[in-house]
Structures are given as C-alpha cells and as structure tokens.
C-alpha cells in the first residue's frame with residue numbers, strides 16, 4: 001500500500017443525527033456509490049484526508065522510481081533495460097495522474113513537492129530499502145507492485161471520481177509490472193547458483209518490508225473507520241496483508257524459494273496462512289526517517305528539485321516571452 | 330542484400346548506427362528519477378527507451394552480418410572500448426540538464442537527416458529500421474529543439490548555461506560528418522549516404538534552432554574525432570561500460 005497511516009479527522013464517524021444536512025446528503029451519495037466530483041460539496045476533512053492520501057500515493061510513485069532507477073544503467077540485457085525503463089516511466093506517469101487528481105482538490109503539485117521535501121508529507125516506507133542485486137528488480141516487481149495492486153484494485157471503486165479514474169488507469173499497468181517482476185525472479189531462481197542466491201536474498205530482504213506496506217493493524221483505528229465510511233479506504237490493513245500473504249506463498253513455492261518466516265503455515269481452519277508480523281518498531285523507525293535509504297532518497301529528490309530550478313525558471317521565462325510576443329503582434 | 334557488398338564495411342556501418350543509439354540511450358537513462366520536472370523524467374525515459382529499442386534492431390543486424398554467432402546483447406555487453414564505433418559526442422557525460430538536452434538536440438538533428446536518407450537505402454533491413462527510427466526521432470528532435478530554444482531564450486542563467494553547453498559540445502559535432510573507406514563502401518553499395526553530404530542540411534537546421542534560442546554557434550570549432558573509427562574514444566566510455574556491462578562480465582553465461 002502506497003498510502004500508510006493516513007490521518008483523517010481524528011474523531012469517530014458521525015452518526016446520521018450528528019451530521020449536518022450537507023453531510024447527510026454527501027454520505028447518501030457515497031452509500032449509493034455515486035462518485036464525488038471536484039465541484040461537488042464535500043466535508044473539509046474529506047478533502048484534507050484525500051489530499052494526504054493521494055499526495056502520499058503520488059510521492060510514493062515518484063520516490064519509487066529511485067530504487068529501480070538504481071539498476072537501469074546495470075540492466076543485464078537490452079530487453080531487460082527496456083522493460084525496466086518502461087516500468088519506471090510508468091511509475092512517473094502514475095505520479096503525474098495522481099498529482100493531477102490531488103490538484104482537483106485545490107493543492108498544487110509544487111506545494112505537494114515542497115511538502116515532500118520538507119518531510120511534512122510522507123511516501124511509502126518500502127522505498128527506503130536498498131536494491132542490492134539484479135534479483136531485487138524481480139522482487140520489487142513481484143512483491144512491491146504486487147502489494148500495491150492488492151491495495152489499488154479496491155481503490156478503483158473509491159468515492160472520489162478523479163482518484164478512482166486514476167486508479168483504473170494505474171492498475172492496468174501495475175499488473176504488467178508484477179508479471180515482469182515475477183518473470184525476472186523465475187529466470188534467477190532457475191539460473192546459476194549465484195543467481196539463485198540473489199533471488200533468495202532478495203526475497204529475504206523484501207519480505208517483511210513488503211508486509212509493512214499495508215501499514216500497522218488498523219482494525220480499531222478511528223482514521224480508518226472514517227475513511228472506510230467515506231469509501232476512500234475499502235479494506236482494513238490486516239485484510240489486505242492476509243490476502244497478500246495468501247497469494248504470495250504459493251508463488252514463492254513455485255519459484256522454489258523459501259519465505260523467511262519459520263512460523264509460516266497453512267491454517268485450514270481459517271483458510272489462510274498464519275504468518276509472523278513484521279517488526280513494527282523497524283517500520284516506525286523507517287517512517288521517522290531512519291530507514292536504510294531515507295537520506296539518499298530524499299536527498300536525490302531534493303537535489304533534482306534544486307538543480308532543476310534554473311530549468312523550470314528558464315522554460316517559464318521563455319513561455320512568458322512568447323506569450324508577450326504573440327500578444328504584441 | 331547483394332552478396333557483392335563488403336560485409337565488414339556493412340557491419341562497421343551498422344555498429345556505428347547501433348553504438349550511437351546504445352551509448353546515447355544509456356547516458357539518457359542515467360537521468361531516471363532525477364529530472365527537473367516530472368514531465369521531463371517521463372520524456373527522458375521515453376527517449377532512452379526508443380534509443381535502446383533502435384539499438385536492438387541495429388545490433389541484431391550487425392551481429393547477423395558478422396555471422397560469428399554473436400547476439401545484439403553480446404555486442405552491447407561484451408565488447409571493450411576499442412570495438413565501439415559511436416561518435417564521441419554521445420559518450421560525453423550528461424553534465425547538467427541543459428548539456429544533456431543540447432547533446433540530444435545535436436544528435437537528434439543529425440539523426441533526423443541521416444534516417445531520412447536511410448529510408449532510401451538499397452538495403453531493405455536498413456530501410457525498415459530507418460523508417461521505424463525516423464518516426465521516433467521526429468518526436469525527439471522536435472522536443473529537444475523546443476527545449477534548447479526555451480532554455481536558450483529563457484532567463485539569463487539558462488541562456489548562459491546553454492551557451493556553455495553548446496561551446497563544450499560543438500567541437501564533437503564535426504565527427505558526425507567525417508567520411509572514410511567504410512562510408513565510401515556504403516555509398517558505393519547504395520546502403521548509406523556520404524556523411525559529408527548531410528552537413529548542409531544539418532547546418533541549416535541547427536542554425537535555425539540556435540537563432541531562435543539566441544545562442545551563438547562557435548566559429549571554426551575544432552573537430553574531436555576517433556569514436557566512429559574506434560581509434561581513440563574519450564576516457565568516459567570505459568567508465569560507462571564498467572557500469573553497463575558489469576553483470577554480464579561478473580556472471581558470464583547466465584540467462585537473465
């Protein structure tokens with residue numbers, strides 16, 4: 001999940017009696033699965049929560065370019081290089097759609113970028129982990145895009161129109177990414193002993209961080225309850241995490257790789273796998289900025305933004321000159 | 330292709346085309362995730378993607394003509410510096426965004442003319458590759474020209490940076506128009522035009538764009554050469570290959 005721990009009102013969900021007339025009409029629309037559009041009335045907290053959530057998601061797409069970008073120049077074949085380039089280009093495109101969706105809520109892309117760089121807005125914890133071998137390109141596609149899909153498929157039905165439409169476009173591409181990632185893992189797992197070692201090592205390092213992508217348990221969270229009532233969150237974090245584990249375990253078995261969890265086992269009674277929770281202390285450390293790559297990732301984005309200033313200003317100045325010349329004619 | 334053609338010369342010509350796109354595509358791909366605006370990140374990735382795609386076609390054909398059982402990947406990942414045939418221009422470092430886009434335009438402008446001529450090649454494969462590449466290049470050259478104009482005629486700072494980029498890169502432009510025995514063989518066989526014959530169109534196009542960009546073309550620029558003949562590359566290419574070829578070299582014979 002690219003949006004972890006998004007705060008909503010901080011208060012519980014209002015009962016119908018507590019709602020104003022506008023709020024009631026708004027909730028009725030949501031309950032009837034009518035999309036909310038930018039010009040429609042919406043509670044201020046709905047708008048703010050969405051900006052946080054969509055913004056966090058957009059930032060994740062953008063920062064998410066970096067761990068994979070780290071291997072574009074070292075891709076082992078021309079074809080792999082093209083596939084990876086196309087993937088990272090897709091992620092930048094996802095960022096673009098999502099910023100555009102957030103902009104319909106009255107906040108500009110530049111403002112959101114400044115908030116990302118100042119640390120005020122977050123991005124998914126997963127992108128603060130390093131990509132150390134080529135197998136990581138497989139693991140990221142398979143697990144990270146896989147976890148993202150888990151979360152994003154239900155969000156295609158989210159109540160906010162522009163967000164829902166962005167999700168529909170994005171989901172199509174994400175499933176490609178996951179298949180391509182799995183294909184890399186397959187090649188590695190069936191390859192030389194070193195390649196197998198890379199594949200297993202990648203799974204070892206990315207397994208728990210992938211489980212963290214769904215965020216800590218939110219079964220009792222007031223934020224989640226409100227977001228679910230507004231249909232900007234469709235499932236609880238635990239539901240999605242369980243679904244992800246259930247889907248991924250057989251895939252790992254098929255690859256001949258082992259999930260780094262000695263307590264993982266099928267629970268026939270529940271009809272699900274039992275598994276070990278990730279280390280949530282580590283998760284909070286990463287969120288606070290102490291992950292293995294937080295400094296590098298934010299540093300890269302900050303440098304790109306600062307060093308790109310003259311370019312943005314130059315192009316803007318040129319556009320203004322041209323407009324002035326045309327006006328003078 | 331007629332059997333009468335000098336296959337070594339044809340292979341060299343194809344390497345020159347494919348190595349240009351390979352090395353430039355690699356350079357452009359180094360930007361991934363670091364461009365000044367999101368739209369530029371997308372556009373740069375797209376350019377790199379097209380160039381690597383073209384590489385696949387040129388090097389596939391080069392490998393076929395060579396007939397030594399090597400693949401396009403073998404050519405890309407297992408040759409050392411002295412066997413590369415790209416012009417020096419494309420192996421130069423990215424520098425700032427302005428330098429990258431200036432290099433791109435200087436290359437795109439040449440490619441737009443070259444690919445236009447190659448669509449009339451006597452060699453069917455060359456014709457087909459050129460046709461596909463020309464479509465992609467039409468978009469590249471429009472975009473890189475626009476950006477050069479926008480930044481050249483932008484702020485004082487952007488103008489100064491673009492002029493510096495042009496001054497640095499222009500001495501590497503001349504190599505694109507050098508002719509040697511390989512070129513003579515290609516002209517003879519009707520495969521490719523004499524590079525020197527592209528200069529007039531190139532100067533007209535570049536002159537127009539630089540005028541719009543309010544940039545001054547260096548007069549009597551020195552010509553650095555040695556890339557397309559393979560006699561003397563810059564120091565930069567070796568480092569680029571260290572990165573690009575590392576996996577194939579460290580774990581030989583694997584399938585990826």
Ligand SMILES: [Fe+2]
Nearest residue numbers: 061090091094
């Ligand atoms: Fe994405």
Ligand SMILES: [Fe+2]
Nearest residue numbers: 091145174177
């Ligand atoms: Fe993706």
